[in-house]
Amino acid sequence: MSPWIVGFGVFFGYPLVTTVYLSFTHYDLLEPSRWIGTANYKYLFTQDTQIWPSVYNTLWLVAIMVPLKVMFAFGVALMLLRARRGVGVFRTIFYLPALAPPVAATLGFVYILNPATGPVNGALGLVGIEGPLWFSDPTWAKPSITLLMLWGVGNTMIIFLAALVDVPRHLYESASLDGAGPFQRLRWVTLPSISPVILFAAVIGTIEALQLFTQAYVGSTIAAGSASSAGDPSNDLGFPEDSTLFYPVLLYQQGFRFFNMGYAAAMAVLLLIVSFAITMIIVRNSRRWVHYAGAGR
């Protein structure tokens, strides 16, 4: 127990406090930090032209990617539950992409969605649709990342599957006796029974979305490299046109490419507040619609 307390202090408690302190300083790692009051925050809220695009991009993920992922995982799990043969094989197939290391998965998707030579646009071309530029188009870059994340839905899917199997049979039976059709059974039996798992998937998904970094970093640097063979490495994050400049990506850029450590710390404090608040909101609101078996005694 006590080594953990030490570790917790050194690797979590101390940095958490220091982040707040550093956010009020100018610090570039070479010279000692210099107290500059709220200047970082002022710059963040009023002058930084990249901060709002990055906030928007990250919130886009929370608002669009997370619900899609939860619904998709639920849909795949329902399909699997229905299958009578080869459940194991199908389950493995749906789970495998979740195992692919993010860098590898992203590389694969950048290639498959390559506008000129990739198979996806090739297939779309066959049916007469001109495919988008995917990772190289500001409006399609985030959907491309969403597709990539949907492909790796395996973990969430397995959790849903386990929950669906656990829904008590007798609930369906009595619902059927009361004349509930398939849709009503889904709405009034399945959904309430697994609502804690839906909440869990939403919280985990949101936490993931707030942290999304690797897919954006790899996707943008490679798409930028393909777009111009010169590929200015200092300016490729967020490519194209800052559309994949998510909040953690900007934080990385400020802190570890430009070494504006104080400013990055200020961004981290904001991230701390927002992620804490979002998690709280989800957990609070859940009381209204999450049903725990045996609760309310």
Added chain:
Amino acid sequence: MAATETAATLAPTPPRRRVVPAAVRRRRFLVGVAEHSLLIVAAIAFLAPFVFMALTSLMTTDQALSPKLWPEPFRWSNYTNVFEQAPLLRYALNTLIYSSLATLGMLVSSIPVAYALAILRWRGRDLVFLLVLVAMMLPPQVTIVPLYVLWAKLNLVGTLAPLIVPNWFGDAFSIFLLRQFFLTIPQPYIDSARVDGCGEFRIMTTVVLRLAKPAIAAVALFMFLLTFSDFFGPLLYAGDEQSNWTLSLGLAQFRVLHQVQWNLTMAATIIVILPVVVLFFFAQKAFVEGVTLTGVKE
């Protein structure tokens, strides 16, 4: 649409023995085919990216830049060529060092904490558990700046130490998962061990470890996979020191260095994915049980 359809099977299937009218049976069969065809289509879509990656990895450089899908001829030499283009073995060794030491450290440090949180009763336990939850949920970026400064001051940026050492002091997610599992161990087992005069340490190393084997296997697998795939950590701490790059980092840079050689890039990608897939097939049961465990509510 799909939701309505799928919900139908959630209803109990009638016993087989009952005689079903032919029309109903035919309809049921067609519905079955329809369901499975949806599954089959979805399965093909999930597999397709792997297939395209593998096919491209066997093409010549020119073919990989054309819309062709089938390699002609198969260039197996891409897979040996890749190792000449980038020190993949060096990266693999670094990755293995990082993953195995981090996993080992996590187990040694997290099991006792989880034990204390699940089995022992002491003041402040709930507070500590809350801290574990907070540490688990907050994005790592929140503490990254001071941590980087700390490692820079210790002159350890450029090595793998900043990635490995923190795991020897416990990992919040693993602690959480182990605690959830330890809670399911029936109290009488532990009480009877106490009556027999076992110390807490012996109870932990014998009774609990033996009963919690699946959970420990799952947590170790997750940690290994997480560190194997980690990109942010190696980028941050080992980015400037190529001799300490991991596979993920080397793979991300590979494409930058070999601009147009998609065939080699895909070969390298396959090489990075393959160990994980092999690991999965060896430990499938532990994986699935472990993932399920993450979803277990209190």
